[in-house]
Amino acid sequence: MSSTEKQVQDSCCTDDHCSSKQTPQTAIDIDKRTSCCGDNDCKESNDSNNTDEQSQSTSSLETFEYQIKGMDCPSCAATIEKSLTKTKGIETVQVNYGTGKMAIGANHSSVSEQIPKQVRKLGFEAEAIPDKKNTQTYKVEGMDCGSCAMTIEKHLTKNPNVKEVSVNFSTGKMQIDHDTNQEEIIKEVERAGFGASLESKRKQQEDPSEKKQKDATTTISGILLALGFFGSFTNIAPTLITVLYAAAIVIGGYKPARSAFYAIKSGSLDMNVLMASAAIGASLIGEWFEGATVVWLFALGNTLQNRSIERTRESIRSLINLTPSEASVKIGDKMVRKPVEDVSINDTIIIKPGEKIPLDGEIMTGTSSINQAPITGESMPVDKQQGDTVYAGTVNENGSLEVTVTKLVEDTTIAKIIHLVEEAQEKKAPTQAFVDRFAKVYTPIVFGLALLVMVLPPLLGIGTWGEWVYKGLALLVVACPCALVISTPVAIVSAIGNAAKNGVLIKGGTFLEKAGAIKTIAFDKTGTLTEGKPKVSEVLVIHGNEQELVSITRTIEEHSTHPIAQAITTYAAERNIPAKNGDSFSAITGKGAQATINGVEYFAGNPKLYHEMNVSLTDLEDRIQSLQKEGHTLVVVGTRSEALGIIAVADTIRDITVQSIQNLKQVGMGEMVMLTGDNQGTAKKMATQTGVDRYFAELLPEEKVTAVKKLQEEGKSVAMVGDGINDAPALATADLGIAMGGAGTDTAMETADIVLMADNLEKLPHTISLSRRALAIIKQNVWFSLLTKLAALVLIFPGILTLWMAVLSDTGAALLVILNSMRLLKQK
Known part of the structure; x- marks a missing residue:
């Protein structure tokens, strides 16, 4: 949740379920009105961090870190803390619900063995986080x-x-x-x-020299193979042709043979072992041309595969190059160029128009438009001014800026994106895990079958040794499930890389697959479908004119930092309606505020204030009730004797929301649901305006979890979209948790399965579409790989499939699978 949204809820919610409010700093700030949230989204905050004094007193303790699984609300964290603090030997316990991590301070190391068992008894799982210092x-x-x-x-x-x-x-x-x-x-x-x-x-x-050497090896082997092949049609001595083939095998096969040696030594049966065995076997039975062809096709296939795979890996590595290597640091009156690694927190850096911002920071002076597309994927530049946050890797389009550095180079938002995406790529998707298990079984079985084919038929007197050894060697090549093993990870890396470049973090292949299978999306209303901050929605004038009414209201409200007051003053400023000269400003706690203008006392507050002053609102009761039912907060403006008008304030729908929901329908999303604390009337109106198919109204925060479970009980795979930690229980309950505004909150980046870095839904349709296409490509790859292997196995025994054709089918299939997966990199 953004700081603005947090202020709105903390300042103006009057829901009994809010556990805390911000302490106002002036008398006017105490002005608390009828809730402008409309949605009971305030939640119990998780404050599990110990005080500084505690951390100092326990500095001599051994510290153990664990990842906790199974927590679905902040109270779970509190439960674990309370239970473990009673365990003998444990002095301190910190459970962070947002990151799912626990830090234990114990006076002896043996306690670490008890912790997972103790946590399991509470209904959760604790996994030790290894020390990665070295x-x-x-x-x-x-x-x-x-x-x-x-x-x-x-x-x-x-x-x-x-x-x-x-x-x-x-x-x-x-x-x-x-x-x-x-x-x-x-x-x-x-x-x-x-x-x-x-x-x-x-x-x-x-x-570059290493690259040339690799290319030269394959090239030389290919030339020798070609010389031997064409020489066989001339009068060149057969011995010389055999020497050319043998040289091609030795030069081209040196690297795979060396790798095969260490693989066998390590007890591994990889493709290098299979290919080396096939090449050596072909040579032993006198099939020198086949052996040389096997080696060259294998080397060529590997070269092409490596280059293609590197291109998919570069989709993430290229993010590193988004940030400049140096920054212009202001030291006194001078400007010094420094490597970004040498810039410290609180240093002042200068960013000129057109330059990339080197580090995360806060603008001290200057205004500009910042292109944040590399981080958030937003299509339009964002206006920034003093006090706003800027991110490394974004582009300063116009205006010179002085920025105070807030994060070191390794802690910037883009560094975290790169780290999280690389972690995501390392997590196996269910399909990939299945394929890997299949490959582990398939390879030894086919290898054993190949040995039987070489030995058994000749011993039984069926055919010759040379014939069956040749077929066995072809089987060895087919035993390599390279295309099948590559089919899933390359597609996942490509899709996650594409998403990252478009401002979307997908935390792993599992979540990519889940996103592709989602049929129902549940949206939190406040801060997700709506702005999460109030705006003037209607001005109703009873006496005088609108400009006069707004001017009086601005005069009263501009001394308050209350979100409703700010909404009114912003409305007036946008229309160039000035404030009047007033004095005697004061707040009326829970009801409104007042000021004296030209000797007359004016009030701006809720209807309850005017009822207490016995000012008749009879003629307006129907309109007041109608507006309140639609979720508006009302500010009645007038004197002690009469009401001059009403200003209605409400949370507004985001500009991008309606378009995003329409786009989701176009990509085939089955059902979209809105979760809100608003009454039925307001919820119905909001649902109609946004285009969602269904809504759950009058929900307390904890009841959003119930709503998600209800959708799941209907047999639907549900994604929950919220604006960060406030919706954490519902995000955790859903099959897929999607958080918005990750660029502004580290918590959102840590907790959700998928993070939309921008604070809107603009990239959600692309994410769903990309995930579905990734699923389709993974299925294509798996089936293509299996059918290719099956066809090769069938064609070996009739003698149709030669050894070099077997190699070509294996490396060719792997290359086609990679190229098919790489299409995901280019999806717009």
Whole structure:
């Protein structure tokens, strides 16, 4: 929830369910009116942080961190805290509902073993967060399917200096906790047949010489193969042709053979093992041309796959380049260029027109329009002035700005986006997890079958050894499920990358798949479908004219910071209606405010104030009741003897809401539901204006969870859209939680399954459409991969499928799957 929306609710809600109000700072600020929220959205806040004194007194304790699963409201966090503080040995407990994390301060380490059991008894799950102080991230090159990642992991775990290692094929990254040096880790990865480089804060440039060497190996192997092939049609000696083929096999097959050696040593059966076995086997039975063709097609396929996969990975890495590497820092009267890593919090930086903003900060002087599309995906620039927040990577379109830095380079909003998206890409979707399990079973089975095919028929006297060994070798190639394993992760990486570039954070493949299957969306009303802040909706004049009425009201209200008062003064300012000369300003607690203008006492307040002053509103009762039923807050303006008019204030529908809902219908969304605390009349009117299909009215905050459960009981897969932590229980209950305004709130970025970085629904239709297309492409990839393998298996035994055709079908299918997935990168 934005700070403005928070102020509206805290200042003007009179709902008994609000647990806290802001303390007013002036007499006029005490002016509290009938609730302008209309929606009982105020919720109990979770204040689980201990005081500074407590943290200082427990600095000597051992600290353990856990991820807590199963909390669906802030009271769950309180329950866990109360229970664990009674456990012997535990001194401090902090449970943060927003991030789902728990920090334990204990006086001995043995307590850590009891904590998960204790939390499980309470109905939740606690998972220890490993200490990653010594963990380094490396960029790994040369992986062309998930089995390569497994080979590297198994190889490195045999090194006694490596504590823990995790290699992710999708992102091309390796997380490793070790006690040795960087050079040793890089060498170990190279021994396994791959390249590695320690990832810096900024994108490392690829070594061009290394790239040329890779290309040269494949090219030389191809030339030797071509010379041997065309030489076979001439009078060149067969021995020389065999030498050319053998050289092609050795040069092109060196890298996969080396990788195969370490894979076997690590107990892994990856594609390098299968391809190397096929090439060596073909050579042993005298099929030199087949062996050389296998090696060259495999190398060529890998090169093309690697380049294609790198393009999908670059969809995220390119976000790093959105931020400039240097900033202009103001030191006294001078301006000094510094690397962004050397800029500290509270430093003042200068951003000229047309420049990218290097770090998150707050504008101290200057006004400008900022293009926030790289962060929020918003199509139009946003006007910014003193006190507003600006984000690294956005563009200052006009006007020079002085900005106070509020976050270090590693903590900026865009840095968090990159981190969260990379984490999301590492999380396996249900489909991917199933495919990986299938591949683990499929490969050994087909490998075993290939060995049986080589040995059993000849022993039984069926055919020759050469014939069946050849067919077995073809089976070895088909045993590699590369296309199938790649089918899901590349599509997910592409879709998540596309979403991130358009201002949408999808937290993982699981949520991408869920978004694609959603049929019903429930929207919180206040702050989601509406602005979440009041605006003047109608001015009803009884005596005099509208300008006079608004001028008097502005005079009374401009001394108040109350949201309703600000709505009226903004309305007057937009129409250039000036305030009058007044004095004796004062607030009437809970009813309104007053001021003396030209010796006459004027009041602006709710109808109750005028009833107490015995001012007749009989002629206006019908209109007052009608406006109040529609969710308007009324400010009656007049003197002690008569009412001059009424100004109606209400929350307004966002400009983008109606268009977004229409777009959702166009992409095939089945049902859209509004959840609100408004009465039936107001809810019905709002539903008609926004275009939602159904609404639940008069809901207390906790009843939104009940409404979501009711939709689920109807057999619907439900997404809940809210504006951050205030809607957390409902977001957690829904099948998919979508939060808006992530650019302004770290909590929203941490808690929701999907985050719309802009504070509106503009990108929601794109997200749903992208998710559905991703699901469709994943299904296409999986079926295509399975059918290709099935066709290859069927064609091997009649002798139709040659060895080089088997390699071509495997690498070709993998490449087609990658290219099909990459279409998601370009979806508008």
